[in-house]
Amino acid sequence: MMKAAVYSNFGGPIHIQHVPMPSLKDESSCIVQVLATGVCRSDWHGWKGHDDDIKNHGLPFIPGHEFSGIVVSIGANVSKIKVGDRVAIPFILACGSCSECQLDKPTVCLDQNQTGFTMVRISCLIGSFMISVPLPMTTAYIKICSFYLKKNTQILEWKLCRICQCHKGGS
Ligand SMILES: [Zn+2]
Ligand SMILES: [Zn+2]
Numbered sequence: 001m002m003k004a005a006v007y008s009n010f011g012g013p014i015h016i017q018h019v020p021m022p023s024l025k026d027e028s029s030c031i032v033q034v035l036a037t038g039v040c041r042s043d044w045h046g047w048k049g050h051d052d053d054i055k056n057h058g059l060p061f062i063p064g065h066e067f068s069g070i071v072v073s074i075g076a077n078v079s080k081i082k083v084g085d086r087v088a089i090p091f092i093l094a095c096g097s098c099s100e101c102q103l104d105k106p107t108v109c110l111d112q113n114q115t116g117f118t119m120v121r122i123s124c125l126i127g128s129f130m131i132s133v134p135l136p137m138t139t140a141y142i143k144i145c146s147f148y149l150k151k152n153t154q155i156l157e158w159k160l161c162r163i164c165q166c167h168k169g170g171s
Contacts, residue, residue, distance in 0.1 A: 004130030008060040010049030014129075019062070022134040027075035029136050032087060037128040038066035042091075046117065053118045064127030065091050065116035078137045089115060089128075093136060 001018040008015075022031055043063045046054045054061055068088040071081050081087060093113040094106030101109050112118075113136060116127025126133070 002131035004062045004126075005064075006060045006062055006129075007047060010059070011047065014047075017060075019130065022132055024073055024075050025134055025136070027077045029075050029134055030071055030078055030081065031073040031132050031134050032067075032069040032089065033072045033132050034067050034128050034130065035069040035086075036067060037064050039064075040066050043116065043127075051117060053114075062126045062130055063116045064129035065089075065114060067115070067128035067133070069133075072132060075137070080137065089133075089135065091115070 002021050003016055004019045005014050006017045006019070007013065024031060042051075042065065045051055046061075046063055049055060068086070071083050071085045071087060074081065074083060091114055092107050092109065093115065094101050094109035095111035096106075098110040100106070106112075115133065115135065116129075
């Protein structure tokens with residue numbers, strides 16, 4: 001079991017609960033142990049009940065989508081990262097293979113997932129307010145460079161959310 005921050009009512013209190021440890025969803029997925037996670041206004045909208053994906057998923061719910069951490073498990077088909085890599089996770093997890101991704105436009109991916117909002121491909125819809133997060137492998141993972149290893153990784157995560165929203169968005 002691991003700790004997670006969970007809400008059971010939109011706009012209601014968030015409690016620390018114990019939930020099952022995640023397992024690899026398939027051989028193309030990975031699990032990241034969260035070292036830092038931010039709180040974004042998008043999380044606030046989800047908590048207030050403004051997001052259809054979360055409403056369709058239902059409660060209780062574990063939010064959070066701006067995070068960085070360390071790779072603790074990978075499937076057999078994952079080659080871009082390895083166990084022990086420190087990574088920052090972008091809001092939009094692009095599929096890497098659709099027509100938009102092929103045009104190097106991952107922020108408008110046609111088959112995207114968003115941690116803490118939509119995780120259809122791996123049949124879960126959970127966020128980063130917990131110890132370990134299962135993720136589909138995508139081309140959009142960004143390793144933390146040595147410069148940031150000396151800094152607070154949360155700074156990078158905040159920048160990453162902004163970069164992800166701006167980079168080729170809507171183009
Ligand atoms: Zn955000
Ligand atoms: Zn795509």
